[in-house]
Amino acid sequence: MFQLFFLLSSGLFLGWSLGANDAANIFGTAVGTKMIQFRTAAIVGSIFVILGAVISGAGATETLGKLGAVNALPGAFTVALAAALTVLWMTRLKLPVSTSQSIVGAIIGWNLYANLPTDYSSLTKIVTTWVLCPLLSALFAFIFFFIFRFGVSRMRCSIIRLDAYTRLALIVVGAFGAYSLGANNIANVMGVFVPISPFETSEILSLSFSSAQKLFLLGGLAIAAGIITYSRKVMETVGSNLYKLSPVAALVVVLASSAVLFLFASESLEFWLASRGLPTFPLVPVSSSQAVVGAVIGIGLAKGGRNINFRILGKISVGWVTTPITSGLIAYILLFVVQNLFLMPVYN
Amino acid sequence: MSILFGKAKNIEAEIEQFFDKISEAGLIFSAGIKDYLEGDFEQFHSRIDDINKQEGEADNLRREIRYYLYTKMLIPESRGDVLGLLETSDNVIDTTKTVLSHFDIENPTIPDSLNSEFLKLTESAVSALSSLVKANRAFFKNSNIIHDYIHKVHFHEHEADRIEEKLKKIIFRSDDISSLAEKLQLRDFVTYISSLADDAEDVAERLSVYSIKRSI
Numbered sequence: 001m002f003q004l005f006f007l008l009s010s011g012l013f014l015g016w017s018l019g020a021n022d023a024a025n026i027f028g029t030a031v032g033t034k035m036i037q038f039r040t041a042a043i044v045g046s047i048f049v050i051l052g053a054v055i056s057g058a059g060a061t062e063t064l065g066k067l068g069a070v071n072a073l074p075g076a077f078t079v080a081l082a083a084a085l086t087v088l089w090m091t092r093l094k095l096p097v098s099t100s101q102s103i104v105g106a107i108i109g110w111n112l113y114a115n116l117p118t119d120y121s122s123l124t125k126i127v128t129t130w131v132l133c134p135l136l137s138a139l140f141a142f143i144f145f146f147i148f149r150f151g152v153s154r155m156r157c158s159i160i161r162l163d164a165y166t167r168l169a170l171i172v173v174g175a176f177g178a179y180s181l182g183a184n185n186i187a188n189v190m191g192v193f194v195p196i197s198p199f200e201t202s203e204i205l206s207l208s209f210s211s212a213q214k215l216f217l218l219g220g221l222a223i224a225a226g227i228i229t230y231s232r233k234v235m236e237t238v239g240s241n242l243y244k245l246s247p248v249a250a251l252v253v254v255l256a257s258s259a260v261l262f263l264f265a266s267e268s269l270e271f272w273l274a275s276r277g278l279p280t281f282p283l284v285p286v287s288s289s290q291a292v293v294g295a296v297i298g299i300g301l302a303k304g305g306r307n308i309n310f311r312i313l314g315k316i317s318v319g320w321v322t323t324p325i326t327s328g329l330i331a332y333i334l335l336f337v338v339q340n341l342f343l344m345p346v347y348n
Numbered sequence: 349m350s351i352l353f354g355k356a357k358n359i360e361a362e363i364e365q366f367f368d369k370i371s372e373a374g375l376i377f378s379a380g381i382k383d384y385l386e387g388d389f390e391q392f393h394s395r396i397d398d399i400n401k402q403e404g405e406a407d408n409l410r411r412e413i414r415y416y417l418y419t420k421m422l423i424p425e426s427r428g429d430v431l432g433l434l435e436t437s438d439n440v441i442d443t444t445k446t447v448l449s450h451f452d453i454e455n456p457t458i459p460d461s462l463n464s465e466f467l468k469l470t471e472s473a474v475s476a477l478s479s480l481v482k483a484n485r486a487f488f489k490n491s492n493i494i495h496d497y498i499h500k501v502h503f504h505e506h507e508a509d510r511i512e513e514k515l516k517k518i519i520f521r522s523d524d525i526s527s528l529a530e531k532l533q534l535r536d537f538v539t540y541i542s543s544l545a546d547d548a549e550d551v552a553e554r555l556s557v558y559s560i561k562r563s564i
Contacts, residue, residue, distance in 0.1 A: 035423045152490075159430070159490050159562065160356050160363075163423045246562070247423055 010081035019226020026177035050220035052182025059283035075346035082331035098287030105324025109331030114347035134294030140256035141298030177258035184265035257291035476504035
């Protein structure tokens with residue numbers, strides 16, 4: 001049991017750092033500008049991130065599994081550790097980083113170490129989605145901006161009432177954002193452990209609870225722990241420094257980026273679209289930070305294209321390449337160390 | 349949340365009442381000046397009592413509103429703005445009260461020949477005030493008409509400035525007013541009345557910034 005927990009710990013650590021960093025994308029502006037209390041944000045965020053992970057986490061996880069199915073628990077531990085270290089290191093260097101990009105690099109590192117082929121169609125699908133994510137988020141924010149502006153001018157409600165509605169909406173949209181984050185990003189945290197899940201399927205109150213879902217619950221708890229213990233600082237930074245948005249614009253940003261994360265995570269939406277002969281969205285873990293940046297740019301464009309920092313876009317696209325390469329290298333080295341120094345089989 | 353919306357209704361009513369007080373103070377002010385110029389001092393003194401009452405009630409309302417806004421209602425970004433707006437609007441009431449009490453204390457002698465210009469000045473200053481009240485209401489209702497009213501405040505303030513300058517010239521060139529002391533005193537009274545329009549314009553300036561800030 002202890003060994004099992006130890007081997008899962010790297011994934012849990014990755015989940016913790018995801019919660020600490022990415023919850024700020026959802027509640028950062030609201031908490032940083034004191035529109036909602038941190039306590040409210042932490043409670044709502046934790047509950048919905050766990051729900052999202054357990055209910056809708058399977059889709060994006062499957063895609064990661066196709067990229068490379070890590071088939072030994074020590075291997076999965078090392079892959080998640082490499083991803084976590086990359087995130088930690090790049091955060092220290094103040095470089096934009098996403099757990100999604102880092103875990104993909106680490107999985108490819110494992111494929112190379114285990115001498116197994118990487119599924120290039122999955123890889124192409126994943127990378128295309130990364131590029132699509134901020135673009136789609138910008139488009140959504142652009143559209144939502146005009147809808148909201150029209151709606152607010154039509155509502156004709158007093159500023160006091162509008163503020164009350166905005167607050168309520170920030171909590172509701174925040175809940176949706178947390179759900180989407182859990183659904184889309186749990187794959188990064190627990191995905192590599194799914195093929196070798198140590199848990200068994202069980203039934204509680206006639207609800208089937210798969211072994212993967214138990215992993216997701218554990219990962220969701222780790223994300224929630226990150227939100228509760230460490231995200232406050234990040235939120236206060238985001239809210240007061242990074243981008244100054246009006247409350248309604250902040251709402252649009254969270255809604256647009258959450259919608260994108262949801263699109264790339266929801267199997268039921270995919271099924272619904274497919275059953276109507278519509279094109280579906282690939283289920284791929286994406287970066288919530290990049291979705292937010294995309295949405296902020298979308299708002300900038302809607303306001304007439306002034307004050308847009310295009311350098312930040314360049315930085316992001318560099319990250320698409322450097323993050324996976326870094327984590328791939330770290331994974332390769334660590335796998336070598338674990339196998340030869342600690343004498344644990346990292347692949348079968 | 350339902351408590352919150354119930355309170356919102358309450359606070360909205362209180363804000364409306366606060367603006368009613370400002371509007372009423374403007375009307376009393378204008379009537380008071382007219383009474384003074386017509387020599388109806390008994391009526392004038394009752395106007396002073398009225399305006400003191402309005403000012404006191406407005407203060408109480410402002411305090412209640414401030415308490416609610418800070419403890420329960422507005423998102424912090426708007427709080428400072430809204431409070432600043434209420435405080436500066438309150439200055440306008442204070443000015444109406446102060447000017448009338450100056451008349452009461454100093455009892456300036458205003459030659460009949462200047463009556464009509466003094467009335468015009470008062471009318472312009474009070475028009476600036478009442479346009480400001482409308483702009484304030486529009487701001488709280490989140491309405492676009494606010495810009496029309498802000499424009500009107502500016503217009504009336506300019507008009508008051510123009511009359512102020514003209515009146516001062518007449519005062520200093522007039523042979524009816526013999527002593528320099530009287531001229532200086534009358535000049536001050538012209539400035540007092542005109543300052544009401546200036547106060548209104550100050551609030552209008554704030555309002556136009558806030559309304560831009562609030563547009564998404």
